[in-house]
Amino acid sequence: MIYIHVPFCVRKCNYCAFNSKVGDVAEQQAYVEALIREINLRADDSTIETVYIGGGTPTTLSIVQLEKIIGAVRKAFSVDERAELTIEANPGTVDGNYLRGLKSLGFNRLSLGVQSFDDGLLKTLGRIHDSRAAIETVEHAKIFFVNVSVDLMYGLPGQTLNHLRRDLEHVKALDVEHVSIYGLEVEEGTKFFELKNQLPLPDEDTCADMYDLITETLPAFGFRRYEVSNFAKEGFESRHNVGYWTGKSYFGFGAGAHSFDGALRTSNVRDVATYIKGTEPIVEEVVTRQAAMEEFCFLGLRMTAGISAQTFSKKFGASISEVFGAVIAKNRLRGLLEVDGDRIYLTTCGMALGNEVFADFLL
Ligand code: SF4
Known part of the structure; x- marks a missing residue:
């Protein structure tokens, strides 16, 4: 991308x-x-x-x-x-x-x-x-x-x-x-x-x-x-x-553009004149396993299809219920999240209050 x-x-x-x-x-x-x-x-x-x-x-x-x-x-x-x-x-x-x-x-x-x-x-x-x-x-x-x-x-x-x-x-x-x-x-x-x-x-x-x-x-x-x-x-x-929502890596070119190579997040200088002069991208963040798990959830949940518990296990070698079981249970109780077999997704009400749910996934 x-x-x-x-x-x-x-x-x-x-x-x-x-x-x-x-x-x-x-x-x-x-x-x-x-x-x-x-x-x-x-x-x-x-x-x-x-x-x-x-x-x-x-x-x-x-x-x-x-x-x-x-x-x-x-x-x-x-x-x-x-x-x-x-x-x-x-x-x-x-x-x-x-x-x-x-x-x-x-x-x-x-x-x-x-x-x-x-x-x-x-x-x-x-x-x-x-x-x-x-x-x-x-x-x-x-x-x-x-x-x-x-x-x-x-x-x-x-x-x-x-x-x-x-x-x-x-x-x-x-x-x-x-x-x-x-x-x-x-x-x-x-x-x-x-x-x-x-x-x-x-x-x-x-x-x-x-x-x-x-x-x-x-x-x-x-x-x-x-x-x-x-x-x-x-x-x-x-x-x-x-x-973006499924965590693919991407190149960002131009002033202020962000890039992600699967592990490292970098960004270019935002100021147009400085960008034109030429500077190296700035390393913003090394995405830790913990951060990657959180992102998988709060980005994936933006989509109506939600996230797959199986994909989570394959990617991180841990079950989603071990890591986020309490968060999922809490939001199910509030009527904001639904679990159907392998899929976990926001309800219609959850879509309207998405930011509250996403914040819960930040451990
Ligand atoms: S100035 Fe207007 S057209 Fe340009 S980026 Fe901002 S909102 Fe879009």
Whole structure:
């Protein structure tokens, strides 16, 4: 698995705490060169089954720049011919020609940062697109890609259940294959954080109703929930993200990107200018057996399929009930976890309170 971070955006959104910035042409070009340098330096004979270019807004780069990046990846690694190649794109940064270019580079999955189809909410968020651009981009994307995902947000200032109902209707009408949902979190360092006390945020009960509306409506529209925040038509689950939740190793290239080789977790320097100058990845953590067991559980439980007790034993040489028996029993009693033969998974209620359950698995 490979993740490539492109930190540039046209404008910084009001809620954004991601590693992203507005970059000029020279900085973008220098960044692409630094990325290629890093990819070449870390080349090995791994077979790659998924590549994910995220950001930021990767589609602020030109097709030629993306071609160079993907070309470097193909040269440095053995990319499987059936690999899933995803790129994130934002409405307002792509047109038909650009999408055709992405397809010609081998991308076969497009993840669109729509967030909402409501003009007022998009403006509040500080997005560069309006509802019309969102619809047109999805319609265009559907011409070139059979696998299109959209991101939707809830819990936004001024958002009502009716806004959300209309967003979900748009998703249905546009016939996309995958939806990721994000509840707004007002994070430090964002414009929203500065205005925190003035934002007309929906109260906790309304947010819970919004969450219920999403988790009930999307399955009724033919999307199967396969993870806490992700819904897909059959066969369109994100292979890349499933890889993270099942503990696969991955390379992360670019500013702030993380890597995991099965034992060691490393990260690149976050600052774009420093990354361009070139620095070694920083070792963040040697993943101990204990930490690996915890991760196996709290990442695997994010998926509706849950975790397999047998896989746990094979991987760690210990039975899951020996290590986490008390945690599993406690959460079963609370109605948050279910055990069915070999599988242990979150109940619907457990999905809503996932963070509480995950925290219990940290011994
Ligand atoms: S487009 Fe995404 S990454 Fe860029 S500023 Fe907005 S939220 Fe942040």
